[in-house]
Amino acid sequence: MxxxxxxxxxxxxxxxxxxxxxxxxxxxxxxxxxxxxxxxxxxxxxxxxxxxxxxxxxxxxxxxxxxxxxxxxxxxxxxxxxNWNQVRDAVLVGVGHLGMALLGYEGFRAHGLDICAAFDIDPSLAGLVVNGTPVWHMDQLESELRRLDARMAILTVSPDAAQDVALRLARAGIEGIWNFTGCPLDLPPDVIVQDQDIAIGLAVLSAKLSSRT
Amino acid sequence: MxxxxxxxxxxxxxxxxxxxxxxxxxxxxxxxxxxxxxxxxxxxxxxxxxxxxxxxxxxxxxxxxxxxxxxxxxxxxxxxxxNWNQVRDAVLVGVGHLGMALLGYEGFRAHGLDICAAFDIDPSLAGLVVNGTPVWHMDQLESELRRLDARMAILTVSPDAAQDVALRLARAGIEGIWNFTGCPLDLPPDVIVQDQDIAIGLAVLSAKLSSRT
DNA sequence: GACTGTGAATCTATTCACAGCG
DNA sequence: CGCTGTGAATAGATTCACAGTC
Missing domain, CATH: 1.10.10.10 (Winged helix-like DNA-binding domain superfamily/Winged helix DNA-binding domain)
Structure with missing residues (x-):
């Protein structure tokens, strides 16, 4: 591997x-x-x-x-x-607690990232604008992606939706997925997946703490 | 090193x-x-x-x-x-977007973590209860820590406050700090610091994307 | 003297190759 | 067989030692 x-x-x-x-x-x-x-x-x-x-x-x-x-x-x-000298567009999928936090994070621009659209399955979120980013219903995902030119997606949906949504993103031409769901994604090899599993950091800290006792 | x-x-x-x-x-x-x-x-x-x-x-x-x-x-x-079979208490310092998201995250219990108190410098947050966790003003940090038995702290303050707050936590007897601020912390060596820098994952994904072009 | 730059040595992690066992 | 378990080989990252340069 x-x-x-x-x-x-x-x-x-x-x-x-x-x-x-x-x-x-x-x-x-x-x-x-x-x-x-x-x-x-x-x-x-x-x-x-x-x-x-x-x-x-x-x-x-x-x-x-x-x-x-x-x-x-x-x-x-x-x-x-x-590639942080130029600003690249990204979309965010899954506007729960974590997605909301990332939408509110001001630091992405310093890292060349502009979240130009967000998506969620909850219809009551559609139409919202969070920190300048419009939120759409998941039904609009493919059509909006055709309009935008985002190469990267931030995936913050629930674990059970992760694989399905990732596949839709891949089919819609997204080239890189920043995966916060903690689930491994199974996608065509031309899509780059970067796993961001918060549990790893906690595991290392927990293990260090318990080994020092 | x-x-x-x-x-x-x-x-x-x-x-x-x-x-x-x-x-x-x-x-x-x-x-x-x-x-x-x-x-x-x-x-x-x-x-x-x-x-x-x-x-x-x-x-x-x-x-x-x-x-x-x-x-x-x-x-x-x-x-x-x-050590994820038993629940350990932790405190969270810095109830901004990210801190709020972590307070809302239900998965910590499955990882043996219970956030029993949160702290912020903003007085208007004091008294709030977020997803079961009470929020205190920073002035209460030391006195509350004396009352609780948290060994671990989650640090989600702004970068410029990071070092000062971390030092207060260390002096108050916190043994492990999960550091989301992106700043390196300079603390006595008996305090375990686990850096959780979101920018690293983004950097790897950015570099992979730009090398594939 | 105070730095950089780099081949060689060391240390760590992964992968291979295969012995052992039910 | 179809698995586990492990010593040996390989690959990778870090550190050492020192030559080169301003």
Whole structure:
């Protein structure tokens, strides 16, 4: 199985660290700082300096001996890797508690994401506008998707609806599904599924707590 | 750095897979199924059968050749590893969109978690009861924590408050912090911090999407 | 001297190959 | 057979050691 170690030419683990690098270097840019060393970044993020340098090497960034890396260059390179420099449209399906929370989250724009439409099976939600995003009934899913040009969907429906809805999204041409349902999805291999299972984090924390007793 | 490979005697990666095993075997128990093979579990979860067997070996479960593993035994063993068989109290700090969503999430009880109190800086939220959980003002944090016996805190405050609030929690005796703020926390090493950064999942999905073009 | 950059070594996780058992 | 269990091999990630550069 697996086969998920490399994303393009980047190691998965490097990609997973990019958001935290980006947060820090964006903050540094805001403060007017122009260069930063791998040691300083490592200290702020709890990483070895050499790991920071390796990661930057992978994304094609080269620093200056004695000085460090240029903050602006880092921001642009990381944004480019993640495609977070341009805003992409996404739809959200399942406007329950979690879906509502994600609709209210202001941070997505900084990550290049604009939720342009939401869908729910509950007819009483249709017509609502949540934080600027219109909510439609599930019946409108295919027709709205034809109108919009969203490549990505955020899936926050209940577990028992997950597979069916995911299949509808795939058939409607959605290329990537960010899956918050906790269920594994079985879809054609050209659809990229990213599972976001909150239970994993809780499991790790629980296990650490119970092993320390 | 790092040093985070083993949790007690279990590999981190094994612990990360435990929640998905648990979900499936609980469902099988509900359906009255008594045994299951590693091959079947692997198929359902997208894992190699041998990996399933290795994981079960780590948590001390032994199967029967030709038959497979006992579903009931698996449920109990995994719940035990994660301490999800008993309910533990937790507090939630930061009742914004995300905090509200987590308070509304019914699934925590199945994961052994009961959010017994929530806190927010906004005085207009104090006195509210959200899905059975009372909300207090931040001023009450220390005094309420003295009254309750929560070992774990869910941190959903804004990034700029994260470090300060985390420190207050640590000083009040909280042993584990589930950190949704996206900021790294700098705390005494006896406090266990589990970062739950939603941006990581989005980064991986974004990178996969942009590498497929 | 103070950094970066990188091959080599180490450590971890996954996968293979096959022995053992009912 | 049809399964589990496990040592050996492979692949991947991190860390070490040190050469190179301003």
């Amino acid at each position: 697996a086969y998920g170690y490399k994303i393009g030419s980047l190691p998965l683990t490097t990609v997973q660290r990019l958001p935290s690098y980006l947060r820090v270097v964006r903050e540094m840019r805001r403060l007017g700082r122009e260069v930063v060393s791998s040691a300083r970044l490592g200290e702020l993020l709890g990483l070895e300096a050499v790991q920071v340098r390796k990661d930057f090497g992978f994304i094609g960034i080269t620093g200056m001996p004695k000085m460090g890396y240029q903050v602006e260059e880092l921001v642009l390179a990381i944004e480019h890797c993640l | 790092a040093y985070g490979y083993k949790i007690g005697s279990l590999p981190l990666t094994t612990v990360q897979r435990l929640p998905s095993y648990l979900r499936v075997v609980r469902e099988m128990r509900r359906l009255g199924r008594e045994v299951v093979s590693s091959a079947r579990l692997g198929e359902l979860l997208g894992l190699e059968a041998v990996q399933v067997r290795k994981d079960f070996g780590f948590i001390g479960i032994t199967g029967m050749p030709k038959m497979g593993y006992q579903v009931e035994e698996l449920v109990l063993a995994i719940e035990h590893c994660l």
